[in-house]
């Protein structure tokens with residue numbers, strides 16, 4: 608059966624390389640996976656008071672319920688100051704609460720980072736993994752995907768121009784499909 612994967616993009620920029628990458632991954636995904644981008648730009652900043660008072664903001668509740676319905680999660684993110692962009696960290700925080708009701712719990716996942724720089728967002732990729740350990744998200748280790756040189760990676764239609772990157776993405780997606788099959792959501 609096809610597994611539904613929620614994709615979170617750590618950039619709100621119109622011409623975001625990471626959003627382009629998320630779209631490419633959606634198109635290249637094998638038949639066993641359906642990728643869907645979940646928008647996180649409109650999520651209000653997390654404030655624990657609303658949960659403590661039993662009045663979570665409707666946008667948070669909608670986001671939490673939506674994420675729960677997916678079989679897996681994929682993060683496609685740039686690096687901001689060697690770490691995870693605030694918009695993505697906020698989405699993680701919103702989904703992680705109220706305490707004991709995290710929507711991330713046990714959901715198999717993967718991380719791919721994209722940057723115009725040479726290090727390919729390594730810092731963001733690994734800071735994100737630090738949170739995923741705490742959130743009990745089994746995050747695929749291999750193949751690692753730190754995609755650098757993003758400014759030259761896409762043509763005007765958002766297609767990947769470079770065959771070796773395309774091959775890496777296909778390998779990444781195949782491994783991810785196997786990872787999802789091996790670690791079904793809720794099996795931890």
Ligand SMILES: Cc1cc2nc3c(=O)[nH]c(=O)nc-3n(C[C@H](O)[C@H](O)[C@H](O)COP(=O)(O)O)c2cc1C
Pocket residue numbers: 618619620622623624625626685686687688689690721722723724725726727728
């Ligand atoms: C606040 C900020 C911090 C940044 N810090 C880094 C960084 O630490 N490492 C890096 O490789 N690029 C950094 N960049 C450059 C981003 O990689 C670049 O803007 C990239 O295009 C963002 O991804 P996007 O195209 O998906 O929006 C930073 C950009 C911004 C706006």
